[in-house]
Amino acid sequence: MPLEFIEALPILETIENAGYEAYFVGGSVRDTLLSKPIHDVDIATSAYPEEIKKIFNRTVDTGIEHGTVMILDHGTGYETTTFRTESTYTDFRRPDEVKFVRSLDEDLKRRDFTVNALALTKDGEVIDLFGGVQDMSAKVLRAVGRPEERFHEDALRMMRAVRFAAQLDFKIDPDTQKAIAENAPLLANIAVERINVEFSKLMQGTSASYGLVEMIKSGLNRFMPGLSSTDQDLAAYAELLQIAQPADDSQAWSLLSFELGLNPQDTSKFLKLWKQPNEMIQTAKSVITLMNKLRLGDVNDWDLYQTQDAITTALATVKISEISANVDNLSMRYQALPIKHKQELAINGGELVKSLHLAPGPLFGKILADLEHRVVTGGLENERAALLHAAAEIVEKEKK
C-alpha cells in the first residue's frame, strides 16, 4: 500500500469504529494498481455527511449537496463522499437527483469506467464488481454497465474515455467505442470548460496520439468549439503526438493552434472560444508568431526577443512540431541576447528627460523603441553613455 493510503488508514478506521463502512475509491486505487504515482486519496463511505461531521472535529463542506465533506488530518485534506446513486438524467450532464445510499455496490455502479469503479479496503483488499482488474491487465477502458446509457446520463464521459485511454495507454473497448461514435452529438450539451479539462489532459497523455485518433474517429471533435471540420489537421497533430507530447496546457494548445494553421489573431479567437486564461492566449499568440516565421525560414534575434517570456513554451512546442529547426541553437541565441526585456535598457524615460531636456511626448517612445531595437540586434551597446549619445543623435535628426 502506498504511503498516501497508509497515512489515511486512521480515517477509514475511525469511520468504521463509528459503525459505518469506508473505502478508498477512484483514481488513486486505479493508479496504485497500475504502479503509478497517486495525487489525491478519495474516500467513499456509508456515513451521511452530517454523520461524518459528527465523527471528525475538523471538516470543510466542499460539496455537501453531493455528499462530499473534506476531513482535515495533519495538514492533509481527504475528500469523503457518501455512497450515492444518481437518478434519471434529462439534460445529458447532471442527474435530476442525487440519492445517498448505504451500499457500496450502488455507488460503484454509477462510476464511469471499470478501472475507475474499484474500491480498496483498509486491509488492502480490492473490491472489483465489474472486472476492472482484468480490464486493467488487458489495458482496456470499458464503461460500467451499458455504455450508451452511461453516455446519455453524462455526455462528458465520452471525453473522459478518450482522455483516460490517452493517459493510461489503454484501448477503448469496442462496445464503448461504438457508443461514443453513436452519441457524440450529446457532447454539445456539455460546458466547454469541462470538455477543456479532459481534452487538455488527452493531449498530454503518453498515448495522446491514440486518444486523439479515437476522438476524430468517433466524431467527438465535430461538437467541440472551432474543431468541427478539422479532421485532417487533427490527424496531422495526432501523428506528431506519436513521437512526443506537450508538457503543459500552453504547449498543447499552442501546438494545436499551429496545426490548425491559425494566425495569431485567429489563435486568440479560438482559445477564447475555449475559455482559456488570458495569459495562455498571450503566450500562444507569441508562440504562433515565432513558429510561423520559423516555418518560412530562420528567425532573427529581434524575432526571438519579441517572443519574450513565451520563449520557453515556443521552443518546447517547436520541438514537437514538424518544423525542422535547431532548437538548442535558438535557445542559445536567445540566452545570448544583450537584453531580454525593455526594462533592462541601461537608461529609462526619466533619464532621457533629465539629460536631454526633453518634454515627455511621442518622441520619447520612438527614441526608446529605436534604442531597444539597436541594442537587441547588436548595433548598440547597452551602456548608459552610449545610449544617451544615440538618443541625442535621434533628437538632432528629428529637429532637422
Ligand code: ATP
Ligand atoms: P484523475 O487522476 O485524473 O483525477 P480520477 O479517476 O480520480 O482521475 P476524477 O475526475 O478525479 O478522476 O474522479 C474521481 C472518480 O469519480 C473517478 O475515478 C470515477 O470513479 C468517478 N467519476 C468522476 N467523474 C465521473 C463521471 N462524469 N461519471 C461517472 N463517474 C465519475
Ligand code: MG
Ligand atoms: Mg481524481
